[in-house]
Amino acid sequence: MIEYVKCKKIVGGVGTGRIVYTKYPLNFLSSVDAHTGVVSDPSHDLMGISLKNSILIFPNAIGSSVGAYSIFALKSYGVAPSGIICTIKVDITTASGCAIADIPLAQTIKGDQLQGLSDNSEAILDANNGSLKINKV
Amino acid sequence: MHLSKQDEKALDGEFGSSLSVAYRILLAIGEATEAEKLVSIKWAHISGVNYNTIGDAGLKFLTEFSKDARVSVQTTLNPMGYDKHKKSIISDEFQNKQTSIVKSYMKMGILPSFSCVPYEIFDMPRKGTHVSFAESSAAIMANSMYGLLTNKESALSALASAITGKAPYSELHNEELRRPTAQVGVDTPLSNELDYGLLGYFAGNAISNSCVSLGCHGKDLNIMKAKSLSAALGTAGSCGMFTQEETNSEKIGFGKKEKDTVRDELNTTDNGDLIALGSPQLGINELELISKSVVGKKFSKPCMIFCPRAIFNEAFKLGIAQQIENAGGNLICDACTCLTPLITSDEYDGIITNSTKGSYYFNKFNRIPVCLKDLKTILKEHLK
Numbered sequence: 001m002i003e004y005v006k007c008k009k010i011v012g013g014v015g016t017g018r019i020v021y022t023k024y025p026l027n028f029l030s031s032v033d034a035h036t037g038v039v040s041d042p043s044h045d046l047m048g049i050s051l052k053n054s055i056l057i058f059p060n061a062i063g064s065s066v067g068a069y070s071i072f073a074l075k076s077y078g079v080a081p082s083g084i085i086c087t088i089k090v091d092i093t094t095a096s097g098c099a100i101a102d103i104p105l106a107q108t109i110k111g112d113q114l115q116g117l118s119d120n121s122e123a124i125l126d127a128n129n130g131s132l133k134i135n136k137v
Numbered sequence: 138m139h140l141s142k143q144d145e146k147a148l149d150g151e152f153g154s155s156l157s158v159a160y161r162i163l164l165a166i167g168e169a170t171e172a173e174k175l176v177s178i179k180w181a182h183i184s185g186v187n188y189n190t191i192g193d194a195g196l197k198f199l200t201e202f203s204k205d206a207r208v209s210v211q212t213t214l215n216p217m218g219y220d221k222h223k224k225s226i227i228s229d230e231f232q233n234k235q236t237s238i239v240k241s242y243m244k245m246g247i248l249p250s251f252s253c254v255p256y257e258i259f260d261m262p263r264k265g266t267h268v269s270f271a272e273s274s275a276a277i278m279a280n281s282m283y284g285l286l287t288n289k290e291s292a293l294s295a296l297a298s299a300i301t302g303k304a305p306y307s308e309l310h311n312e313e314l315r316r317p318t319a320q321v322g323v324d325t326p327l328s329n330e331l332d333y334g335l336l337g338y339f340a341g342n343a344i345s346n347s348c349v350s351l352g353c354h355g356k357d358l359n360i361m362k363a364k365s366l367s368a369a370l371g372t373a374g375s376c377g378m379f380t381q382e383e384t385n386s387e388k389i390g391f392g393k394k395e396k397d398t399v400r401d402e403l404n405t406t407d408n409g410d411l412i413a414l415g416s417p418q419l420g421i422n423e424l425e426l427i428s429k430s431v432v433g434k435k436f437s438k439p440c441m442i443f444c445p446r447a448i449f450n451e452a453f454k455l456g457i458a459q460q461i462e463n464a465g466g467n468l469i470c471d472a473c474t475c476l477t478p479l480i481t482s483d484e485y486d487g488i489i490t491n492s493t494k495g496s497y498y499f500n501k502f503n504r505i506p507v508c509l510k511d512l513k514t515i516l517k518e519h520l521k
Contacts, residue, residue, distance in 0.1 A: 011168075025345075025374070025375070027501075029190060030501040030502045059345070060345060061375070062372075062375050063371070063374075064184075064190075064372070065185070065271035065272055065273055065276075065290060065292050065295070066184050066187075066191060066271075066291075066292050068291035068292050068293040068294070069185050069190070069191040069192075069198075069293065072198060072293075073192055073194035075194075076194035076197070089169075089375070090168075090169035090170075092166050092170070092288060092289065092294050094169075095165040095166045095168070096166060096291045096292075096293040096294040096297070099162045099165035099293075100161070100198070100293060107169070
C-alpha cells in the first residue's frame with residue numbers, strides 16, 4: 001500500500017530510504033556516532049540503529065549547537081540519512097546542518113499522520129514538492 | 138523569507154562561495170522558523186571550535202569556508218580542546234588539527250576568546266540588541282538575563298550570521314514571540330546552583346517551546362545559578378529562553394520527586410577520582426568563592442578548574458589564581474569541562490562535578506560516570 005503524506009520543504013532535494021522513526025528528540029553530537037551513523041545513546045529508543053541511507057523521522061534536535069557539524073560529518077563520512085523529517089519543529093541545528101550537507105529536510109504538517117509506521121517501510125522524501133511517499137509493508 | 142536584491146545576489150554566489158553558503162544556511166533557518174525577513178545583528182558568538190567535537194569533517198569545512206569568508210560584525214569564539222600554555226596529554230596530531238581550526242576562524246576575523254561565557258568577559262550591548270549566539274547556554278543567558286535578542290543558534294547558523302551580519306527575524310528575535318508558551322511550577326526549594334541545573338534539565342526535557350516561564354526568579358537567582366540553569370536547559374532541549382512572566386498555559390510541576398529523578402539519571406557514581414569545575418567556564422565571582430574556601434587547605438584529589446583566559450588574568454592580578462593553584466587546583470584556560478580531550482575514560486574512573494551539563498556529556502559522550510554535587514559540598518568534602 002502506498003501512502004502520501006504532505007510536508008513543508010525546508011531544504012530541497014529528493015531522498016529515498018527505509019524509514020527510521022522515533023518519537024524522541026536526538027542530540028546529534030552526543031547520541032549518534034558520526035563515523036558509522038549508528039545511534040550510540042543506550043537510553044534512546046534508536047540505540048544501535050543506523051541512520052545511513054534512511055528517511056529519519058523524529059521530533060527535533062536537542063542540545064548542543066555543534067550538532068549541526070555532526071549532521072555535516074555524517075554526510076562527509078557517507079553515513080547520513082537520505083532525508084530528514086521533523087514532526088514537532090524544525091530546529092536551527094537540524095536546518096543548518098542539512099543546508100550545508102545537502103540533505104533534503106521537511107516538516108510534517110500533521111505530526112500524528114506518521115504514527116504507527118513500520119521501520120521496514122521504504123519511502124521517498126520529495127522535499128521540493130513537499131511530499132513523503134511511503135510504501136507500507 | 139524576503140531577501141533583498143543584494144541578498145539574492147549573494148545567495149547566487151556573485152560575492153563568493155562562502156557568502157553563498159552562509160545565505161543558504163540563513164534561508165533554511167528562515168523557512169524552518171517562518172521568518173519574514175532578515176534582521177541586522179551586532180554580535181555573533183560561534184561554537185564548533187573543539188576538534189574533539191567537529192572532527193575532520195568540520196576542520197575540512199572550515200579550511201575551505203575561510204578561504205573567502207570574513208566576518209562583518211564582532212564575532213567571538215567558544216572554547217577549544219585544551220590550554221596550549223600548559224603541558225598536557227594531548228597528542229601532536231590533535232594539537233595540529235586544533236591549531237588548523239583556530240587559524241581558519243582567525244583568518245575570518247573572529248576574536249580568539251575561547252570562552253563559553255562571553256557575557257563574563259565582554260561589554261554587553263544594551264537591552265533589545267539583536268545578536269546571534271551559538272553555545273546554547275550563552276544564548277539562553279543572553280535572552281534571559283541580559284535582554285539581548287537571539288535564537289538558540291547552531292554553530293553553523295551563528296557562523297552564517299557572523300559573515301552576513303544578519304539573522305532570520307523569527308522566534309526569539311521577535312519581541313512579540315518572547316513570551317512564554319509553557320510554564321514549569323517549582324514546588325521544591327532551590328538552594329544552590331545544582332538545584333537550578335536540575336530544574337533546567339527537567340524543563341528542557343519537558344517542553345519544546347522557545348520560551349518557558351519558570352517560577353524561580355527573584356533576588357535569589359544570581360549569575361552562578363543562572364549559568365547552571367541555562368546550561369542544563371540548553372543541553373536537555375530546544376528552549377532558548379526562560380522568564381518569570383506568567384502564562385496561562387498548563388503548569389508542569391517540578392517538585393522533590395522530579396528533582397530526585399533528574400539527579401538519579403545524571404548522578405551515576407558515588408565518588409570520583411577527578412574534580413572538574415567549569416561547564417560553563419567559571420567567572421571571577423566563582424573563582425573568588427573557591428579561593429575563600431582553599432585558605433590553609435589542599436585539594437584531596439586532582440582538580441581541574443576551567444575558566445576563560447581573560448578571567449584567569451584578572452584572577453592572577455587579584456592573587457586569587459595563585460591561592461587556588463597553591464591548594465592544588467589546576468586552572469585551565471581556553472577549554473571547558475565539557476568535551477575536552479583532557480578528561481577521558483582511560484585516565485579517570487569517575488568525575489566529581491557540580492555541572493548538570495557536564496554530567497550529561499561525561500555520561501553520554503566521554504562515557505565516564507559522574508558524582509554530582511553542589512560546589513560548596515564539593516569544596517567541603519575535598520579540601521583538607
